[in-house]
Amino acid sequence: MFTATLIAAGRLSPQTLTDAVARLADAGCAPGTPEWLDEGDAADIAINANPAGARAALEGAVDGVDLVVQPAAGREKRLLVADMDSTMITVECIDELADYAGLKPQIAEITEAAMRGELDFAAALDARVALLKGLDASAIERCREERVRLMPGARTLVRTMRSRGATTVLVSGGFTAFAEPVAAEIGFDRAIANILEVDDGRLAGTVTKPIVDSSTKERTLRETRLKLGISDDLTLAVGDGANDLAMINIAGLGVAYRAKPVVAAAAAARIDHNDLTALLWAQGICRSAWVTS
Structure with missing residues (x-):
């Protein structure tokens, strides 16, 4: 048994569900009757066959609707591993920090290429950080306070x-x-990231090795899952860039969130239109159970 979840906060109509059932039937998915998770926001349709066909039949079929198709068993996850930049927050921190050095366009171009998978992540990070050498370290706190904003739904999802x-x-x-500080504000159990080195009050142009990269994200998911004693299907990974693909590919539910094309094409699920609370509906958690404060 599988579940197809359609998500379009405030915009999901009964007619959309009727049309979805028809598409699923035509694809040989043997759909059941739609059931609202939250009326107008999200609904489930049980399917008995051909989950790949269900995704092909429904993904992108209706403007503004996100789709998650997954096994019905193990739907609610026990582990979340999440990316930060452009996933849990709305910006790429290194690009915003570069703005204080007058280098944002140059560094943002490298960031974008790395997130599309066109550059080696570690080498691209070293190159960008080197360009920031000499920037007053006080720019870090200014950038955090002035530029960093939580992605809508991040706090509700995690809490x-x-x-x-x-x-x-x-x-x-x-x-x-x-x-x-972002992890603390959102409510994560812990955070793992690179250490930006400072020398005499200014950025040294280096990060502490080894660099936190794609392999670190994958290893964190595997090791935390083993420590918790849970199966792969009870894990959720979410991110937007090429360095998130390894963890997305091994998670029980791997989600590309407003992601670069290479990630969106490879992930088992995509969220393009809704905020991060879509991942609660994907787990079958209704709004009445959300922690919003």
């Missing part, structure tokens, strides 16, 4: 999952100076 017994880990290819 709701933790309230239900899940473990949550933020793993970022960015910097601890941003990741640790």
Whole structure:
């Protein structure tokens, strides 16, 4: 048994569900009757066959609707491993920090290429950090206060999952100076990120090795899962860039969140239109159970 969840906060109509059932039937998925998770926001349709066909039949079929198709068993996850930049927060911290050095366009171009998978992540990080050498370290706190904003739904997602017994880990290819306060504000159990080195009050142009990269994210998911004693299907990974693909590919539910094309194409699920609370509906958690404060 599988579940297809359609999510379109405030915009999901009964007609959309009727059309979805028809598409699923035509694809040989043997759909059941739609059931609302929250009326107008999210609904489930049980399917008895051909989950790949269900995704092909429904993904992108209706504007503004996100789709998650997954096994019905193990739907609610016990471990969340999440990226930070452009996933749990709305910006790429290194690009915003570069703005204080007058280098944002140059560094943002490298960041974008790395997130598309066109550059080696570690080499691209070293190159960008080297360009920041000599920047007053006080720019880090200014950047955090002036530029860093939480992605809508981030706090509700993490705090709701933790309230239900899940473990949550933020793993970022960015910097601890941003990741640790962001993790605390959102409510993560812990944060892992790179250490941006400072020399005499100015950025040294280096990060402490080894660099937190794609392999670190994958290893964190595997090791935390083993420590918790849970199966792969009870894990959730979410991110937007190429360095998130390894953890997304091994998670029970791997989600590309407003992601680069290479990630969106490879992930088992995509969230393009809704905020991060979509991942609660994907787990079958209704709004009445959300932790919003």
